[in-house]
Amino acid sequence: xxxxxxxxxxxxxxxxTSVKIExxxxxxxxxxxxxxxxxxxxxxxxxxxxxxxxxATYEQGVEKDKFLINHASLTLSTLTVTxxxxxxxxxxxxSARAGVSYNEQFFGPGTRLTVL
Amino acid sequence: GQNIDQxxxxxxxxxAIVQINCTYxxxxxxxxxxxxxxxxxxxxxxxxxxxxxxxxxxxxSSFLSRSKGYSYLLLKELQMKDSASYxxxxxxxxxxxxxxxxxxxxxxxxS
Numbered sequence: 001x002x003x004x005x006x007x008x009x010x011x012x013x014x015x016x017t018s019v020k021i022e023x024x025x026x027x028x029x030x031x032x033x034x035x036x037x038x039x040x041x042x043x044x045x046x047x048x049x050x051x052x053x054x055x056a057t058y059e060q061g062v063e064k065d066k067f068l069i070n071h072a073s074l075t076l077s078t079l080t081v082t083x084x085x086x087x088x089x090x091x092x093x094x095s096a097r098a099g100v101s102y103n104e105q106f107f108g109p110g111t112r113l114t115v116l
Numbered sequence: 117g118q119n120i121d122q123x124x125x126x127x128x129x130x131x132a133i134v135q136i137n138c139t140y141x142x143x144x145x146x147x148x149x150x151x152x153x154x155x156x157x158x159x160x161x162x163x164x165x166x167x168x169x170x171x172x173x174x175x176x177s178s179f180l181s182r183s184k185g186y187s188y189l190l191l192k193e194l195q196m197k198d199s200a201s202y203x204x205x206x207x208x209x210x211x212x213x214x215x216x217x218x219x220x221x222x223x224x225x226x227s
Contacts (some may be wrong), residue, residue, distance in 0.1 A: 034214045043203060043217040044159070093158050095215075104149075105215060107158040 002028045002098045006108035013084055014116055021079045021111045023094030029074035030096035034105065035067075038091040050077045084115045118142045120218035122204050127224045128194050136189045136221045138204030149215060150178050150189045151203040159203055162189065191223075199225045 003026040013019050023033055031052050036044040048058045048069050056069035068080040077096075081088055091112055095105040119141045128134040140148070147166040151159035165171055165180035165187060177190040189202055201222050205215040 036217075043219045044215075046214045046216070049214055091156070104161060104164060107151075107160070110156075110158045112156070 002026075002096070002106045004030075004094065004096050004106045004108040006092075006094055006111050008111060009109060010112045010114075012114045012116065015085050016083055018080055018082045019084055019113060021081075021092055021094075021113075023077045023079070023096070023108050025075045025096045025098070025106075028096075028098045030077075030098065031074060033071060033077040033094055033096045035069060035077075035079050036093045036095065038093060038110075044093060047079075081113065084113070086115045089113055089115045118206070118208070118216045120204055120206060120216060122202075122218040122221045124219065125222045125224070127226065130194055130196060130225060130227050132194050133190065133192050134194060134223065136191070136202050136204075136223070138187045138189070138218055140185050140187075140204070140206050140218075142185075142206050142208055142216065144208035145182065145206060146209055146213075147207045148178075148180055148187050149203075149205040149207070150176075150187075151205060153201045153203055153220065155201075162202075194225050196225050196227065199223060 005024045007022045033050045035047045038044045046059050047062045048056045050056045050069050050071040052071045058064045071077040091110050093110040094108045097105050121139045150162040153159040163178035170179045175192045180187045201220040203220045204218040
């Protein structure tokens with residue numbers, strides 16, 4: 001299957017700093033990537049949909065000025081958590097869709113963010 | 117709103133068969149996925165159903181009834197490594213839209 005990578009896999013930062021998470025599709029072009037967040041023992045919650053070359057679409061309740069998403073190429077989307085606070089500590093997972101009419105999404109390995 | 121329900125937890129023993137149910141009430145439907153997720157890891161794809169019926173893939177099978185808004189994942193010959201969370205997810209519209217996930221079912225397999 002298609003491979004999606006995320007970097008970093010784990011990050012610990014101080015409150016108030018910004019953290020950038022990269023999501024790459026390694027062997028396919030992804031016109032659409034999705035960013036999810038997962039708190040402990042909860043399911044994945046969609047944060048935003050990222051389309052190459054256009055602005056991301058954010059879900060209700062997700063602050064677009066706090067979670068900056070850039071999808072500059074067909075293989076790379078980035079999520080920047082600005083001025084991170086402890087409540088932003090979570091597991092962030094991206095997924096990418098391969099193909100125009102194909103429904104399956106491939107998930108990255110996730111990034112564990114801990115804000116002290 | 118979108119609603120996807122699964123049991124929170126299930127337990128089973130090695131070698132047994134377990135069925136994890138999922139019911140959904142969503143504003144649209146263009147397919148249902150089952151994913152397996154081990155703690156601290158990303159979900160891995162198990163199955164995809166868009167038409168009614170049973171899809172079999174080795175020890176795992178998935179069933180869908182669109183008229184009833186119901187799906188199940190059947191795991192046969194359970195192994196310890198099958199202990200994980202199983203996520204039911206619905207894609208609402210055409211390809212390119214996000215998945216809506218249920219809360220997941222944590223399956224514990226004991227010897």
